[in-house]
Amino acid sequence: MNRRTALGLGTVATAGAVLGLTNPAMGAPAGASGGSGEKGGSPSSRVADAYQREKIRAGGNWYSYVSVAGVGGAPQAAVQERADRVVEAYSVNKIAVAVAVLDKVDRGLLTLDQRVEVTAAIVVPGGDGIFGLDGAYPSSVTLGHALAALLTISDDTAVRLCGLVCPAAEINQILVGKGFPNTQVEPVANPNRFYLGTSTARETHNLLRALVAGTLLSPSSTTFLLNLLRSPIAFTDGIRRTMSSDERARVATKAGWFDDARHEAGIIFDPAGAPVLTYVMFADGQSDPDNFGATHPAVQARAAMGPKFLAAVSGVTSPVAPVHRPRSYRPTNGG
Numbered sequence: 001m002n003r004r005t006a007l008g009l010g011t012v013a014t015a016g017a018v019l020g021l022t023n024p025a026m027g028a029p030a031g032a033s034g035g036s037g038e039k040g041g042s043p044s045s046r047v048a049d050a051y052q053r054e055k056i057r058a059g060g061n062w063y064s065y066v067s068v069a070g071v072g073g074a075p076q077a078a079v080q081e082r083a084d085r086v087v088e089a090y091s092v093n094k095i096a097v098a099v100a101v102l103d104k105v106d107r108g109l110l111t112l113d114q115r116v117e118v119t120a121a122i123v124v125p126g127g128d129g130i131f132g133l134d135g136a137y138p139s140s141v142t143l144g145h146a147l148a149a150l151l152t153i154s155d156d157t158a159v160r161l162c163g164l165v166c167p168a169a170e171i172n173q174i175l176v177g178k179g180f181p182n183t184q185v186e187p188v189a190n191p192n193r194f195y196l197g198t199s200t201a202r203e204t205h206n207l208l209r210a211l212v213a214g215t216l217l218s219p220s221s222t223t224f225l226l227n228l229l230r231s232p233i234a235f236t237d238g239i240r241r242t243m244s245s246d247e248r249a250r251v252a253t254k255a256g257w258f259d260d261a262r263h264e265a266g267i268i269f270d271p272a273g274a275p276v277l278t279y280v281m282f283a284d285g286q287s288d289p290d291n292f293g294a295t296h297p298a299v300q301a302r303a304a305m306g307p308k309f310l311a312a313v314s315g316v317t318s319p320v321a322p323v324h325r326p327r328s329y330r331p332t333n334g335g
Helices: 004-010 043-058 090-106 143-153 157-166 168-177 201-212 221-231 298-313
Strands: 059-069 075-081 113-119 137-143 184-187 194-199 253-259 261-270 275-282
Touching: 004 253, 043 059, 043 075, 043 137, 043 298, 059 143, 059 201, 075 157, 075 221, 075 298, 090 143, 090 184, 090 194, 090 221, 090 253, 090 261, 113 143, 113 157, 137 168, 143 157, 143 221, 157 194, 168 184, 184 253, 201 221, 201 275, 221 253, 261 298, 275 298
Parallel strands: none
Antiparallel strands: 059 075, 059 275, 113 137, 184 194, 253 261, 261 275
């Protein structure tokens, strides 16, 4: 059974070119922009080199778009590889689902503190998340709780809870209205359920850029969404794996995985809170398709890219006013 059947019908679930070339991604030639390599070259060329090196090591197919803030803060493409290919986005599209729900919040049609019913029939057994573990149904949670589970631990039941308040057709209509015609969920017979659908690397990149620019949602909804994507419990196996807690707090990220696909998309911020790098990397066709852990080749590749991306933009600044600063991480010991 595939993920589409799982999320739509409810038995089991889980969730080129670089620098303008049109063939599979290639790093900038040595000497370009001051020389390529980790210690030399422009931030974009260093990002491109890191991507190329780790992508080749992992193998498989990649559909990617990575940009670095340039002069005036405008994004400059560092990686473009099959960036306009429409692919199954899997759980990366949970960001788009959240955007649609929060758009309704911004319009006064929903509130984060309203409750949604969690019934035994709506819980996805055996998938990602927490709703399938507590065994206490029926119950209810707030919409804000459902969105938090959706974007941090990638809870599959939370997808269905969002569908209760924002049906598939409405999600797609909202996303088209915001300029994302390829970022669409796939409806099923039940209008409140859907497969997570498709996107392109470029569209997901542009959605993330609109989010941090403050043009996608209201300031409060933007802060709410970015707090979730930048939280310590958001995905840590990929880009953030070998970063300190302070470094991880500079990264907003969402991963998606199913069958042989291992995807991730997100934003790296400078210490002041301005976005300086946006990445979308959809990958499939690597070996070890039954491994959903940190040792999968594509996940290992992104883990190796993460610190290199962070180092490449260490001197990059952006005049764009920060739209979000994360909450300070303060672990507790109960009490």
